[in-house]
Amino acid sequence: EDQVTQSPEALRLQEGESSSLNCSYTVSGLRGLFWYRQDPGKGPEFLFTLYSAGEEKEKERLKATLTKKESFLHITAPKPEDSATYLCAVRNNAGNMLTFGGGTRLMVKP
Amino acid sequence: NAGVTQTPKFQVLKTGQSMTLQCAQDMNHNSMYWYRQDPGMGLRLIYYSASEGTTDKGEVPNGYNVSRLNKREFSLRLESAAPSQTSVYFCASSEIMQETQYFGPGTRLLVL
Numbered sequence: 001e002d003q004v005t006q007s008p009e010a011l012r013l014q015e016g017e018s019s020s021l022n023c024s025y026t027v028s029g030l031r032g033l034f035w036y037r038q039d040p041g042k043g044p045e046f047l048f049t050l051y052s053a054g055e056e057k058e059k060e061r062l063k064a065t066l067t068k069k070e071s072f073l074h075i076t077a078p079k080p081e082d083s084a085t086y087l088c089a090v091r092n093n094a095g096n097m098l099t100f101g102g103g104t105r106l107m108v109k110p
Numbered sequence: 111n112a113g114v115t116q117t118p119k120f121q122v123l124k125t126g127q128s129m130t131l132q133c134a135q136d137m138n139h140n141s142m143y144w145y146r147q148d149p150g151m152g153l154r155l156i157y158y159s160a161s162e163g164t165t166d167k168g169e170v171p172n173g174y175n176v177s178r179l180n181k182r183e184f185s186l187r188l189e190s191a192a193p194s195q196t197s198v199y200f201c202a203s204s205e206i207m208q209e210t211q212y213f214g215p216g217t218r219l220l221v222l
Contacts, residue, residue, distance in 0.1 A: 043213035
């Protein structure tokens with residue numbers, strides 16, 4: 001059974017204070033690891049897809065990295081508008097389902 | 111493009127009542143999905159439709175039915191609502207099953 005664990009559950013940062021969010025996974029043949037951002041009362045918004053260990057992707061202040069057991073979402077010099085819940089999900093080699101983690105709620109104070 | 115749209119945005123039901131949640135996408139995607147999101151449980155797949163004319167069960171299908179009405183629309187029906195079905199429901203779509211999923215804004219359902 002595929003499993004995804006995200007840590008920490010909640011993270012409070014000061015504006016400009018860089019940090020990382022963790023997504024640990026066990027999956028039968030990884031066919032993609034996905035990061036989403038979710039604002040309160042809204043649907044998840046796609047950020048990145050990573051397919052193989054060593055792969056990295058960047059978007060503005062966000063950088064996602066992937067190893068064989070976990071993924072990190074690095075946030076550099078965050079701003080209050082980066083406050084949201086960040087979700088991680090994996091797809092296995094059967095390809096028909098995503099398994100989501102519980103999310104990390106990020107709060108960035110000005 | 112509106113992307114993925116869902117109606118209604120919010121609904122209150124009494125136990126035993128039925129209702130249908132509507133979802134439509136304008137991205138010409140082949141695959142569509144229904145998820146529920148509960149505190150501490152994450153997003154869980156209820157049903158999916160890999161392509162027009164097909165539907166399959168996901169992780170938590172009990173108490174739900176779906177209809178892929180056409181390529182654009184995928185509805186979720188609760189025949190006899192139960193308090194355990196109180197949740198936020200999200201519809202998503204992707205070009206094909208193996209591609210990135212894009213989510214709608216959600217329907218908040220409260221079953222009393």
